[in-house]
Amino acid sequence: MSDLLEGMVQAFWLLVTLDSDLVEITLRSLQVTLTALIIASVIALPMAALLSVRRFRMRRATIAVLNALMGLPPVVVGLIVYVFLSRSGPFGVFGLLFTPTAMIIAQVIIIVPLIASIAHQSLRELWSDYHDLLISMNATQVQRIQALLWDGRRALLTAALAGFGRAIGEVGAIMVVGGNIDHATRVLTTAIALETGKGDFAMALGLGFVLIALAIAVNLAIHWLGHTEREGRW
Amino acid sequence: MREMFPLVAKDALVRRNGRVLVGPIDLQLEGKGTTIVIGPNGAGKTTLLKMLHGIMRMNGGSLDWGCAREEAQRRQAFVFQSPVMMRRSVVDNIAYPLQLAGTARKDARAQAADWAARISLGDALDRPATRLSGGERQKLALARALIRKPDVLFLDEPCASLDGRATREIEDILKQAAAEGTRLIMSTHNMGQAQRLADEVLFVLHGRIHEFSPAAAFFAGPQTSQAQAFLNGDIVE
Numbered sequence: 210m211s212d213l214l215e216g217m218v219q220a221f222w223l224l225v226t227l228d229s230d231l232v233e234i235t236l237r238s239l240q241v242t243l244t245a246l247i248i249a250s251v252i253a254l255p256m257a258a259l260l261s262v263r264r265f266r267m268r269r270a271t272i273a274v275l276n277a278l279m280g281l282p283p284v285v286v287g288l289i290v291y292v293f294l295s296r297s298g299p300f301g302v303f304g305l306l307f308t309p310t311a312m313i314i315a316q317v318i319i320i321v322p323l324i325a326s327i328a329h330q331s332l333r334e335l336w337s338d339y340h341d342l343l344i345s346m347n348a349t350q351v352q353r354i355q356a357l358l359w360d361g362r363r364a365l366l367t368a369a370l371a372g373f374g375r376a377i378g379e380v381g382a383i384m385v386v387g388g389n390i391d392h393a394t395r396v397l398t399t400a401i402a403l404e405t406g407k408g409d410f411a412m413a414l415g416l417g418f419v420l421i422a423l424a425i426a427v428n429l430a431i432h433w434l435g436h437t438e439r440e441g442r443w
Numbered sequence: 444m445r446e447m448f449p450l451v452a453k454d455a456l457v458r459r460n461g462r463v464l465v466g467p468i469d470l471q472l473e474g475k476g477t478t479i480v481i482g483p484n485g486a487g488k489t490t491l492l493k494m495l496h497g498i499m500r501m502n503g504g505s506l507d508w509g510c511a512r513e514e515a516q517r518r519q520a521f522v523f524q525s526p527v528m529m530r531r532s533v534v535d536n537i538a539y540p541l542q543l544a545g546t547a548r549k550d551a552r553a554q555a556a557d558w559a560a561r562i563s564l565g566d567a568l569d570r571p572a573t574r575l576s577g578g579e580r581q582k583l584a585l586a587r588a589l590i591r592k593p594d595v596l597f598l599d600e601p602c603a604s605l606d607g608r609a610t611r612e613i614e615d616i617l618k619q620a621a622a623e624g625t626r627l628i629m630s631t632h633n634m635g636q637a638q639r640l641a642d643e644v645l646f647v648l649h650g651r652i653h654e655f656s657p658a659a660a661f662f663a664g665p666q667t668s669q670a671q672a673f674l675n676g677d678i679v680e
Contacts, residue, residue, distance in 0.1 A: 335530075342527040344498050346540050347516055356539075360530040 216414020223415050235419060238396040239427075241309050241383070242376045245316035249376075250369050253321045257328035257368075258354040261336040272329065278322035283315075287382030290315045294386065307388040312396070315382040320372035327371055331364035332357050366435050370428055377424050397423070446509045447518060447594050448474030448626070450495065454504035457494050464490040465650040467504055472628070474509075476642030477621055479658070480630040483679050487650035488630040489524065492597045495628065496521050517544075519595040524603060526584030528572040533564055536572045536583055540591050558586040562616065578609030585616055589625070596620065598629035602636060614639065634674065638662055646670045648679065 223231045260272060292298050294306040294314075305311045335357055343353050358365065380398035387394035389403060397420045404413035449471050456466035465487040472478060480488050493499035495506065497516055508515035520540075529536050538555035542548060559565050562582040567575070572583060581601055588596055598617075602610040610633070617640065621627050631637050637644065641658035646665070654661065654670045665671045673679045 338527055339529065341493075341498060341521075341523060342529070345496065345521040346543055348543050352543055356529070 212410045213414060215411040217418065219411040219415035220418035221415075223419065231416070231419065233392070234395050234397055234400050234416075235423065237309065237394075238377065238398070238420070238423070241312050241396060242316065242373060245313045245320065245376050246369060246373050248313070249317045249320045249324055249372055250365075252317070253325035253372075254328055254358060254365055254368070255354060256321075257325045257332050257365075258357045260325075260329050261332040261357060262350060262353045272326075275322050275326050275329070279326050281319060281322065282381070283319050283379050284381035284385060286318050287315050287385030290318065290382070290386050306386065307390060307394055309387070309394060311386040312383040312394060315386050316376045316379060319379060319382060320376050323375055324368045324372040327368035328361075328365050331368070332361050335361045335364070363435065366431065370431060373427060373431075374424060377427075378420070446474060447515055448472065448509050450509070451507045452495070452504065453506075455494060455501055455506055456503035457490050457499055458502040463650055465494060468652055470645075470652060470655070474626060477617075477627040477629065477640050478643050478645055479637045479641035480628065480645045480647060481632070481634075481637055481673070482630075482647035482653075483673065486647045488647050489599050490650070491645075491647060492521070492599050492628065492630060496597045518593055519597065520588035520591060520593040522581075522584050522588045522596070522598040522601050524599040524601075526580045528575065528580055528583070530571070530573055532569045533572050533575070533583060534559060534568040537587050537590055540587060544591060554590060555586075558590055562586050563612070578605050578612075581605060581609070581613060582616070585613060589616070589620055593625060595626045595628065598627065600630050600632060602631065602633060610636065646673065648673075 222228075260268065260275075290311065291306065293300050294303070294311055295301055296306075305314070336353075339353075339356065339360075343356060348356065378398060380402055383394075383396060384399050384402065387396070387399065389395050389399035395403075397416055401413045401416045401420070404410075404416065452468050452470040454467040454469065456468070457464045468491070480491065482488050490499060494501060496519060497506070497512075498521070510518075529539060531539075534552055534555045536555075537558050538546075538548070538551035541551035541554060546554075556565070556568060559568055562585065564575075564579060564583065564586075567579070572580070575583060585598075585601065601617075602613055605613070614636065617627060617629075621640075627640070629640070638658070641661075644654070644656060644658050644661040645652060646654040646661070646667075646669075648669055654665055654667050656666070661670070662674070665674060669679050
């Protein structure tokens with residue numbers, strides 16, 4: 210129990226004194242995760258809309274695979290990205306291993322199936338509402354996708370937030386491809402793992418509380434920006 | 444622009460899950476007046492309208508407009524029995540078909556605002572369409588269908604479950620559209636409405652066209668006993 214209390218005190222002091230290491234790794238956590246989130250959303254959301262609108266032969270199989278990939282073990286993703294980016298791997302020449310870029314790549318791979326899958330669930334329902342109307346109006350495939358993405362934007366926000374949640378708390382993959390290098394690739398989750406390993410529970414807990422607070426703050430900020438949960442909105 | 448009519452259906456058939464919903468149907472519609480489709484529930488009125496509109500795939504037969512199929516599709520609109528409200532404001536809903544056709548957003552919204560005023564939703568422009576009442580939804584759907592000035596408008600029981608006042612408002616809009624040259628093809632359960640609007644009547648039973656005659660003749664004395672029974676308010680099976 211005293212560890213927990215000490216952790217809270219530690220977190221408090223870290224925040225109040227704006228500890229420069231803490232600020233650095235927090236900003237890096239945010240930078241890596243938000244970049245990954247934006248890239249993943251740009252890939253996953255149109256993909257979800259396309260899967261809703263379009264009927265093709267492998268559609269069911271694609272959706273099943275996407276759902277299965279939601280549970281992709283991060284550490285395995287990390288390992289595969291590692292192999293691809295390592296000196297002897299196919300993308301070794303870019304020298305990306307142990308950089309924030311490598312961490313972003315791993316996170317994108319982890320959260321694309323999650324975002325696409327959740328987005329597809331809600332867009333599918335929206336499409337069953339809109340189906341007859343949009344076909345009757347002769348909307349093109351692209352116009353149908355645009356209508357779904359725009360009118361379903363609040364549901365898509367939820368999908369994106371789920372992706373953010375998974376990425377910000379992720380440790381296995383970014384530890385493998387990032388290497389937890391101080392002042393280069395250290396982020397909140399890898400720092401917590403390190404401090405716990407060192408036995409500095411107070412510090413680890415302090416960082417943990419900062420991480421939780423960060424996740425809540427980002428969620429609130431996005432909800433506030435998106436005007437969700439307000440009267441008369443969708 | 445070529446004439447869209449006549450619309451000719453030959454042996455048109457719609458089958459779903461092994462059950463024939465409509466057909467085989469032979470039908471020729473000419474380019475004038477208002478056609479009212481009547482018949483008991485489950486007779487195939489909705490399927491027939493959707494098939495003619497081209498959003499229900501046919502399993503047999505042919506359907507030919509006087510002009511090319513793509514052009515015909517551009518020049519017609521459909522009002523569904525339960526209107527689909529897009530999750531946007533009233534004005535954006537009405538403007539949407541124009542925007543699909545490539546009209547600039549500002550222009551489309553201005554025209555939509557005009558239409559909203561015509562259906563007395565002028566002070567609800569920015570309200571979410573999903574919050575409208577049943578009658579308001581149906582009027583919105585009608586405005587949205589008419590804003591592209593279609594040559595043909597299909598309506599599937601547009602006044603079902605509406606009260607007298609809302610029904611009258613919708614009929615007024617329909618009469619005006621018909622006067623401006625829009626060809627109306629509409630199903631209804633309201634015989635009073637059928638008599639008020641119809642120039643010709645299509646009586647549908649068991650997925651077949653049972654009787655197709657001018658309105659005056661039909662209401663004066665239907666040729667078949669089933670149509671007579673239906674008009675009398677008996678249960679037709």
